[in-house]
Amino acid sequence: MLRQLLVIFGLFLALELAAEAQQPGALPNPLPSSAGTAYVIRAGRLIDPESGTALANQMIAIKDGGILEIGSNVSIPQGAETIDLSLYSVLPGLVDAHNHLALTYKKVPENDIYYYTYIQESTALRAIQAASNGMQMLSSGFTVVRDLGNNGLYADTALRQAIEQGWIPGPTLINSGIIIGGSGGQFYPTPEMYKEHNIIYPEYLDADTPDEIIKAVRQNVLFGAKVIKICVDCKPYAYSVEDMKLFIREAANAGGLKVAGHVQTQEGARRAIEAGIWSIEHDTALTDELHKLMAKKGIWRVGTETPFTEYRGTQERFDHTVQGMKSAWANGVKMAFSTDADYYVPGMNRGQVVINFLKSWKASGIPDKEILKIMTVNGYKVCDIYDTRGPVKPGFPADMIAVKGNPLEDVDALRSVVFVMKDGLIFKRDGVMTPERFLHGGPVNGWRIH
């Protein structure tokens, strides 16, 4: 017995050392399949959304999943395949800062009531939906998605791990795990549901007291959350400023995570701003005055601004949305492109539903090149990955897309993504998905990846 224990201990020690040996100086975490690949991209136009400028005829050298060099003439990595995008604009990947990849409610059978989706679909099924939705997002040029809950029992973490381990292609995921709220979360359970605590409770974590708040944050971190999502004011017993400060402190303590708050009342927004929350989700309650406070404190506005279409919304709600965007922009609030996409529209995939939110942004009158910056640079920042992933520059993972036309002048150019590269692998080429290289026979980085 003792000998067995010693053997197991020795094994753990070896794994520990191996894991440590891999870390320093490694490329920006290439996928298992990225190793050994090399490409040179010839970009007709290389766009820098940060400065709102473009350079003609640039070359990008890519090796082992990372960007080596960019310029009008670069040294070609050995064995590199040339990708001719000289007729296109090449730019960094897009970001949806609020999506729900493992939730798709629909007309039949649940009449678009997501309460029923939870009851009828297992976490396992929803994880597979999430994998599909992730690929649909990637195909539309979204290389990063912030996934803010309603994913059953951590289908979002499963998706993130599957992507990071190289099982399937998908966007870089910043996932929240289970949404934390006061009793009931966003639901109105019956006493039977509440007491049994099993029917709706894969979807929400109750946290009413300081002890429960700490416990809930730690549970999510334990099960792979990369951001903490809370319901600030879904119930009359909204979180106090002190409650939210505790969330923020505990999330920071648990690996420097940020706190995103679903906010639907002005009082909730006021408290969240005072507490110094990282981001306010949804534009419902935000006023000109609240925007001024948000700008002063540097709080992100993740407005989830739904366009008015034949399948969604009303003119009245849309007018409110556009008014809010104008106010936020005029007040210098940090804005992110976000959708709250969690539904099915016949004839459209998840990526198409999401990119159609451009309608709202165009209606806001924000200049096209600023919208592009919001959809890229601001996205990396609100996801808190700006220093490690997103921008197209040497030393970074090779994530980029190509479109016809120039999105700096007409942001609708983003509707026709012809090329997508993620981690230095080609996911889409000539407008067709080509995911073969992503499908890896066995992950080499599975150990202790959360």
Ligand SMILES: [Zn+2]
């Ligand atoms: Zn949402």
